[in-house]
Amino acid sequence: MAVVVGESGMPWNWFWAQDYWAARVAVQHLLGVLYLLAFLNARNQFRPLLGAHGLTPIPRFLRLAGFRQAPSVFHLHYSDRFFAGLAWCGIVVSLAAAVGVVNRLPLWAYVVAWALLWLLYLSVVNVGQIWYSFGWESLLLEAGFLAIFLGPVGTSPPAPVLWLLVWLLFRVEFGAGLIKLRGDPVWRNLTALHYHHETQPMPGPLSRRFHHLPGRVHRIEVLANHGTQLVVPFVLFAPQPAADVAAGIVVITQLWLMLSGNFAWLNAVTIVLAFAAMDTTLLGPLMPGEPAELTPTPLWHRAVVLAVTVMMIVLSYWPVRNMIGPGQAMNRSFNKLHLGNTYGAFGSVTRTRYEVVLEGTSQQAPGQEHWHEYEFRGKPGDPRRRPPQIAPYHLRLDWLMWFCAISPSYGRSWMPGLLRALLRGDRQVLSLLRYNPFPDEPPTFVRARFFRYRFSSRQELRDTGEWWVRTPLSDYVPPVSLADIG
Template sequence: MGSWFWAPEYAQAREVCTRLAGLVYLLGFAAAVHQFRPLAGEHGLTPAPRFLRAVGFRRSPSLFHLHYSDRAFGAVAWTGVLLGLAAVLGVVAALPLWAWMLVWLVLWALYLSIVNIGQVWYGFGWESLLLEAGFLVIFLGPAHTAPPAPVLWLLCWLLFRVEFGAGLIKLRGDSCWRDLTALHHHHETQPMPGPLSRFFHRLPGPLHKAEVLANHGTQLVVPFALFAPQPIADVAAVLVVLTQCWLLLSGNFAWLNLVTIALACSAMDDRLLRFPAPEMRDSPLWHQVLVLALAAGMLVIARHPVRNMLGRHQVMNRSFNRLHLGGTYGAFGSVTRTRYEVVVEGTPDRSGESGWREYEFPGKPGDPRRRPPQVAPYHLRLGWLLWFVAISPGYGRGWMPALLRGLLRGDRGIRRLLRHDPFPDEPPVLVRARLYRYRFADRAERRAGRWWSREPAGDLLPPMSAADLPG
């Protein structure tokens, strides 16, 4: 291959990018260890075995079509945790090229197997983003080989789609992005606010408008500069990283920001990322052929996201194939103006007239006196889905009855997903789900110890016993 194929000046970029990718895999598999089985395991809210019986391998490629059990799932998830940790620590970077590719291929295949049977719990854009980024990392090569430029270009192309797609969907979607008022609401109504979200929400209106303008610039203009000569590409990558850090501070968006930062680092050359790199050599011909085949294949499927971005009816976070490659991304094409929360309660009183106690979930707002926690880059799937249910109850039609049934049984798996179970000794006899309108506390309320102010907004589900629930 000619000198154009190699990019030794991006060796440090590859090192940072791959270690961050390993960290995100580690987080993804760790979340699966803790959450998947109560959500989608054999006795979960949406059981994976039932899903596997209903769909074939072609519709949902997964190793679990060979066999699923909670024990087998645990082995897969813990394998992913260990391999992700090895990537973070740099152990994988010291392996021979073939072993490097095998480890990253196994990580990708195992996580793909989980995502494709995860159903509604894995329907988030950052799942596909991790899979696509992780697939490209397979071909980057270990530390003792020169980074192949085509793979770095593909990583930048992925970052371009993430940023530019998100910018377009905002302009085409909600009018508040066009009149610069989106952040008058977003910090308060986002899915899972963080410790500083109230501070960001209370910033002056003109500063909110400046934030929106900066967001438009970063997502609609800066991505084109990623393909410019250095040092322009370095500047563009730094602007993306700074924006993502701002988002990390202002809310909890799982590992979306971390993956985006990893992709941005792939555009930074050694003038920005300066630390010692081992002596490198060109990779063998078979690897070069694989890289060119990868580039050709990604070029072919690029027509789908390009057509989506240029089309009049752009969609967000859509995968055009079951391998989650060449997808389209974006977020918050619409911004909710009012925050509603689902509050689940139980009572030991069979009449349902008294004794109602609230269940607390780890990340979502509940107790008005509790400060919003820092969750990201970890992902609390049940809390996110409950935010969607508060917007439209139809999101919970397939699993809310099972959640309430699990609480009535005192199911151990469901209880592990809670922050606080008000019935530690004996489960309740009735449960219900209520809607509350939440807003950030004003100064006087904050001085009284509250982070939120809330008022009832109606019943989502009336009091129910186990006999009232289907299934």
């Protein structure tokens, strides 16, 4: 076992967690991977969504929101080229963190590198508007902020930071469990998974199989979910090996969720946080090599860690109040730095799946024209297409299309711009789609149609080859031309 050396006295012994060096290594490498994924995601999608000519342009947002409302380096300067440069900087630094280069830097350089990642991604999230309004953005930022103070390889892991990571995991799991129990009666009567696998935002390749599991299995799944989210989180703070067992249950549950649907990097970040609760008994054999010795960090670092711990304890007042209060909210940040957030998911479960399908035509006037369908990369469209595996990547437009099917208000700020982009043949916006039926000239009219979708039965899949059965309901947006949208 690695030992702490260089201490002249006993007062700081409680501060170090030398048996958790493997947990720190796992958290650092995997957070580097997730930051890399997040910056790649931003680089690939920002121009059509947030660029100067995007659906919700950042320059327009910056004119309306001040620095205190949305802290971001883009208040100093914005251009699409500058955003791309920031994203590439994040990609390079996160790649260095993922492969372990950052972990071998001097302490001060380690702190600067992780602080840079947090600052850059905070700048993106705070100007990301509706496209960055998901809970996993705040979760990555809060976990990334705590990683700043874990210290590089060779130093003893500070126990307070590991406690804060486990406390973050507790809030994620327990908050999600409470919102389910309080929110929708289907979680209480154990029928939630009769609907969820079919109606979730973006089903995956195995979601249909999960949906067709027997009802008894679905009820067992819900019971297991309640146990994992309402009981297991308390065991995370128990002595070993109980904490290892609790963390292992969280990991297995999150892997199960990853198999059943696409939830961006929500499950992956939760798994990373679970590793923070594991000592070397579980993680040690998986690490490439045990350090020969662990040295204490300087006094200034310990003072910063203690100050951050006090700050996070104070900030925890708001999520705790939210969890124990009668009007619990899901996925809310109580400050613009996205620290001390409250989390939760699927407090309500939709019973029926609706989809908005975009179509275009080259005919000059609406009537008996032939309509051709645009295909998205992740969301259901063509009934014969098997739902793809997207997570831990995130398709932001596809997710918002699911919300639009629930309520048109979700698309008020960007749906007209999306239809306008299709009518103009905007290549940047079309790059977000899987299939453009008008590769040579843009359509003269586009429309959005409203469908009901359900998973096909086993017999229907064999007979028709269709994963989905869809029923047209109405026009979501009637046929419009470029002149109509203006």
